[in-house]
Amino acid sequence: ALERTFSIIKPDAVAKNVIGAIYNRFETAGLRIVASKMLHLSKEQAEGFYAEHSARPFFGALVSFMTSGPVMIQVLEGENAVRKNREIMGATNPAEALAGTLRADYAASIDENACHGSDAAESAAREIAYFFADEELCPRTR
Numbered sequence: 001a002l003e004r005t006f007s008i009i010k011p012d013a014v015a016k017n018v019i020g021a022i023y024n025r026f027e028t029a030g031l032r033i034v035a036s037k038m039l040h041l042s043k044e045q046a047e048g049f050y051a052e053h054s055a056r057p058f059f060g061a062l063v064s065f066m067t068s069g070p071v072m073i074q075v076l077e078g079e080n081a082v083r084k085n086r087e088i089m090g091a092t093n094p095a096e097a098l099a100g101t102l103r104a105d106y107a108a109s110i111d112e113n114a115c116h117g118s119d120a121a122e123s124a125a126r127e128i129a130y131f132f133a134d135e136e137l138c139p140r141t142r
């Protein structure tokens with residue numbers, strides 16, 4: 001089915017200057033960028049986005065990393081976009097990520113792992129709405 005998913009290029013990958021390289025992976029796989037912006041997350045924005053992880057031992061480090069520099073956030077649209085984006089990213093831990101995935105190529109550790117992608121259609125809808133107003137989404141008309 002035609003789906004949307006939410007994606008973040010994290011501060012480590014922005015610092016490595018690979019935004020375009022990562023966008024190329026999305027487009028080559030048939031995903032379309034239908035919304036996009038760069039922002040430097042506040043502590044409150046990062047804590048709110050990752051609220052489901054607030055009790056985990058890595059939460060403080062996660063918020064600190066995600067606010068350490070600008071991120072690129074985007075909405076990707078395409079057939080099975082949630083699963084396709086997760087395949088492009090590879091496993092959360094780069095040590096387990098398959099060759100040719102974003103995490104294998106660009107991530108240094110499970111904490112600094114280059115990108116985020118929604119894990120299901122429901123979380124995608126919530127994550128998109130957290131950062132984008134409806135009118136910021138630009139479905140293709142041609």
Ligand code: CMP
Binds near residue numbers: 092111116
């Ligand atoms: P992300 O998909 O952005 O969601 C939460 C992030 O927490 C995850 O990617 C990892 O970068 C980070 N993280 C750090 N340690 C862990 C862990 N043990 N399990 C899952 N996520 C972790």
